[in-house]
Amino acid sequence: MVAMPGKERLSKERIIDAAARVADRGGINAVTMRQVGSELGVEAMSLYHHVSNKDALLNELSEWLFRKIQIPNVDARWRDALSERAHSASEVLRAHPWGLGMLESRPQPGQSQLRHYDSMMGRLSEAGFSATLATTAFATVDAFVFGFVLTESTLPFDPATGAEQEYADEVGLDESEFPHLARTLGDLFSSGHYSFGDEFSAGLTILLDGIERRLLGE
Amino acid sequence: MVAMPGKERLSKERIIDAAARVADRGGINAVTMRQVGSELGVEAMSLYHHVSNKDALLNELSEWLFRKIQIPNVDARWRDALSERAHSASEVLRAHPWGLGMLESRPQPGQSQLRHYDSMMGRLSEAGFSATLATTAFATVDAFVFGFVLTESTLPFDPATGAEQEYADEVGLDESEFPHLARTLGDLFSSGHYSFGDEFSAGLTILLDGIERRLLGE
């Protein structure tokens, strides 16, 4: 048998990459053994020679994604380290929003997560954080990042395009039913350049300020 | 025909309640038309007389869940209002962790969400928040809550039982590979009563302190 054109050997790596492409196109529900197989020009059953089942494939996919989050520089000051982690994580998750839906059903922090924890605990303890405060700080920043991207992904407009106002107009919020909300939105848009995406750094700054205050008070 | 024992008339409400029970038992993936039907002693096809399809049912289920989050008292001070919202939301989501997985794939804030936004904007603007700061404050607290419960749900131990140490021992973290992490965990557990669940109020306090600082500085 001659090698077929465009048909390389299967491997775990190629399967995970294919699964990621399928998820990027159609969300996590599109990731079926049959779809991933067809992305590779192969029957679904062939995948079972390289991953033990679908659940294992999803675990690998989750690791694949979280490995993309950058580990902050060893020389970074604590504030930069937390901030870099937050920005890198939010970028990765924004590019692959299906990752959040996976978090809930995947168990266990994987190797890539542990490497992140370890590195961050190193930076923070060097900066004088107690074990407790370091844990709180990291957990809080991570929770904020995950939750923010999750919220963002449910918005009915794309925050990147700044179409917030068009959306609000379109919905035609009932002013008598939601007076406070209507006024707030009016105020936001009257400035002419409100973007929900900016809330990310605003929230992160509030968080880091809160952590700094706690650090100095310890 | 005589009414069958235990077989009341179907209704949208009964279907949503049944779907919630199925999700509580088996997670969101267990919510299939056939499973929900069988929970009600009825064929899957019968459901289509009351909900247009599965997607509509999941939207109703999402509304059902978010309606459970308490709207803070009108007289509450801003800090209490945000704190009550955070605690109520985290309780509801902790009791029904499948709700988070739904957020990502559900579009649109529903009526119950809008009511919350409106009420909170009312409390915050009375307390002197600008529209921008009010939005940032609410978005940040919500992101933190969602993200925290999401993180918590991926932990391999139940934070309510305080079995953190047993887990850490069991994993047998490689001290040479993750030295900082190992030391941090050692410090945490040496106090004898570390509980990850406590990170919630610790993080929330940091957040509220950060918001207060911003409010006074405006």
Add this chain to the structure above:
DNA sequence: ACCTGAACACCGTTCAAGT
């Protein structure tokens, strides 16, 4: 008006069979 059975195009997974 409300419920159902059969049917269709999908799933994950097993297993025996091909090369």
Add this chain to the structure above:
DNA sequence: ACCTGAACACCGTTCAAGT
């Protein structure tokens, strides 16, 4: 050693049929 076809028990959904 690696891939596949047929099969099984599941999905969501349609549609014609029952009461």
